[in-house]
Amino acid sequence: MGSRYVQLHCADDQLSMTAESPADAQALAAALRASGEWLDVVPGIDSVVVRFDAGAIDARDAQRRVTELLADGVPAIRDSQQLVEIPVVYGGTFGPDLVDVCTQLNLSTEDFIAMHTQRNYRVEMLGFTPGFAFVGGLDERLHVARRQQPRQRVAPGSIGIADAFTGLYTLSSPGGWTLVGRTPANLFRPRSEEPFVLQVGTRIRFVPIEVAEFDT
Amino acid sequence: MTITVVKPGLQTTVQSRPRTGLRHLGVPASGAADPLSLATANCLVSNDWDAPALEVTLLGPTLRFNTDRAFAVTGGNFALTLNGETLHPHETVRAKAGDTLAIGGSGQGARCYVAFAGGLSAAEVLGSSSTYLPGELGGIAGRVLEKGDELRLHADTPDVNELSTPAEFRLPMSSSWALRACDSFETNRLTVESRERLFDSNWTVGRRADRMGLQLQGARLDVSSDGHMPSAPVFPGTVQCPESGSPFVLSVDAGTVGGYPRVAQVSRADRHLLGQLQPGDHVRLLYREVDHAAVDLRAKLSYWRDWLPDIEQIV
Numbered sequence: 001m002g003s004r005y006v007q008l009h010c011a012d013d014q015l016s017m018t019a020e021s022p023a024d025a026q027a028l029a030a031a032l033r034a035s036g037e038w039l040d041v042v043p044g045i046d047s048v049v050v051r052f053d054a055g056a057i058d059a060r061d062a063q064r065r066v067t068e069l070l071a072d073g074v075p076a077i078r079d080s081q082q083l084v085e086i087p088v089v090y091g092g093t094f095g096p097d098l099v100d101v102c103t104q105l106n107l108s109t110e111d112f113i114a115m116h117t118q119r120n121y122r123v124e125m126l127g128f129t130p131g132f133a134f135v136g137g138l139d140e141r142l143h144v145a146r147r148q149q150p151r152q153r154v155a156p157g158s159i160g161i162a163d164a165f166t167g168l169y170t171l172s173s174p175g176g177w178t179l180v181g182r183t184p185a186n187l188f189r190p191r192s193e194e195p196f197v198l199q200v201g202t203r204i205r206f207v208p209i210e211v212a213e214f215d216t
Numbered sequence: 217m218t219i220t221v222v223k224p225g226l227q228t229t230v231q232s233r234p235r236t237g238l239r240h241l242g243v244p245a246s247g248a249a250d251p252l253s254l255a256t257a258n259c260l261v262s263n264d265w266d267a268p269a270l271e272v273t274l275l276g277p278t279l280r281f282n283t284d285r286a287f288a289v290t291g292g293n294f295a296l297t298l299n300g301e302t303l304h305p306h307e308t309v310r311a312k313a314g315d316t317l318a319i320g321g322s323g324q325g326a327r328c329y330v331a332f333a334g335g336l337s338a339a340e341v342l343g344s345s346s347t348y349l350p351g352e353l354g355g356i357a358g359r360v361l362e363k364g365d366e367l368r369l370h371a372d373t374p375d376v377n378e379l380s381t382p383a384e385f386r387l388p389m390s391s392s393w394a395l396r397a398c399d400s401f402e403t404n405r406l407t408v409e410s411r412e413r414l415f416d417s418n419w420t421v422g423r424r425a426d427r428m429g430l431q432l433q434g435a436r437l438d439v440s441s442d443g444h445m446p447s448a449p450v451f452p453g454t455v456q457c458p459e460s461g462s463p464f465v466l467s468v469d470a471g472t473v474g475g476y477p478r479v480a481q482v483s484r485a486d487r488h489l490l491g492q493l494q495p496g497d498h499v500r501l502l503y504r505e506v507d508h509a510a511v512d513l514r515a516k517l518s519y520w521r522d523w524l525p526d527i528e529q530i531v
Contacts, residue, residue: 010506011401012397046448047446047449048449049401054484055484055513125447126242127239127241127242128242131242195342
């Protein structure tokens with residue numbers, strides 16, 4: 001909290017501002033969204049973009065308004081007390097890049113699974129496709145770059161890693177993350193009252209399961 | 217009150233308004249790729265601009281009416297026949313039960329829109345009945361039309377006057393397009409020469425051109441990027457350039473965040489044209505300062521308001 005200086009950059013009907021962290025981006029976005037005067041407010045990992053109605057207001061007025069709304073600081077997003085367990089089959093056809101990534105990291109697959117499942121994580125951001133979750137807190141020893149050649153199709157439920165994040169694919173989509181496993185959990189339920197099982201601030205833990213348990 | 221799908225066409229979907237205000241949850245806009253043509257079609261049958269209608273892509277469907285119903289076709293220049301007789305776009309047509317509408321291939325423009333008086337009946341999911349194919353949401357079970365589908369029409373139909381779109385509101389089709397565009401947030405990662413090339417060369421729309429985005433082929437751009445750019449918000453009309461130097465422009469179904477440098481933003485005034493670009497078309501990005509782009513937008517809104525009073529919501 002407290003006053004802060006925001007520098008805004010404009011692209012057509014969009015204003016972008018930098019954020020100090022994913023949590024800061026979420027807090028900034030929530031505060032701006034609450035004012036109800038923007039077409040879209042979308043947080044990224046280290047930025048927030050606001051889309052304003054360029055037919056009705058000038059970029060300069062939109063910039064002034066964003067600065068006003070953030071002048072008194074923003075409240076942080078509270079973590080959920082609930083811990084969601086995500087069952088995961090690691091490796092094999094479910095995690096086709098696990099062997100390669102372990103070779104690259106000089107780890108056995110058992111080490112990798114032990115390291116990936118031993119801590120609690122936090123959902124830092126949703127985005128890309130509906131409900132796709134960017135889960136933060138990955139052990140530094142497991143950080144890898146994105147694949148140079150993205151896949152045309154990644155199966156729903158796939159679990160990938162890229163830099164400091166584990167990513168949960170809720171839909172079949174193209175994807176560039178290194179795939180280490182897959183969950184049978186249905187994390188996006190468009191026809192239910194609460195379509196998004198995971199939300200920003202949800203704490204999760206990955207639990208290894210056997211292939212035989214995937215469909216049960 | 218139904219319409220039978222005799223032949224489905226290449227990619228025919230039900231589209232309506234975009235999904236809005238959910239991008240922070242990863243929900244893309246979806247909706248008509250060319251919303252201005254959707255609105256023009258709905259206008260001819262006295263519907264609200266966003267009544268669910270068919271979006272036809274490159275090769276059209278054959279449809280049989282099982283009830284009397286007014287309809288209209290607008291958008292790309294497709295071959296149209298009703299019971300084998302040539303049919304004109306941009307006019308209200310009163311079909312009789314048993315009539316067959318056949319939509320062939322497109323000459324210019326990638327998509328046409330078929331609106332029916334009263335609109336198609338489709339369930340709303342996350343605020344719209346538009347089909348979002350990757351998530352299997354909206355429309356007909358979230359998928360493209362298939363042979364044998366029975367499309368349900370709304371029972372309530374408005375009183376339809378026979379209209380014809382005035383010539384000045386018939387969106388001109390072409391195989392050579394100009395899209396006004398602004399710098400975006402990582403335009404400065406292009407070399408000076410590459411930025412000039414981006415805004416000053418002829419691009420060709422690649423084979424990968426769909427509701428997700430369109431590949432631009434032509435000059436290679438030099439972009440400084442290490443492949444570790446933190447995922448950042450993107451929108452329909454955002455031009456991204458990966459390390460390969462081949463830019464692509466995002467369309468209505470694209471993901472809500474991306475990890476490639478954002479090097480340009482097609483201005484809101486021209487974003488609806490992205491739905492009409494087909495593979496092989498030529499396209500130029502015309503550079504605009506942000507303030508200039510806003511003037512362009514207001515001029516366009518003011519022009520269209522005479523025919524489409526809801527134009528602010530449409531584009």
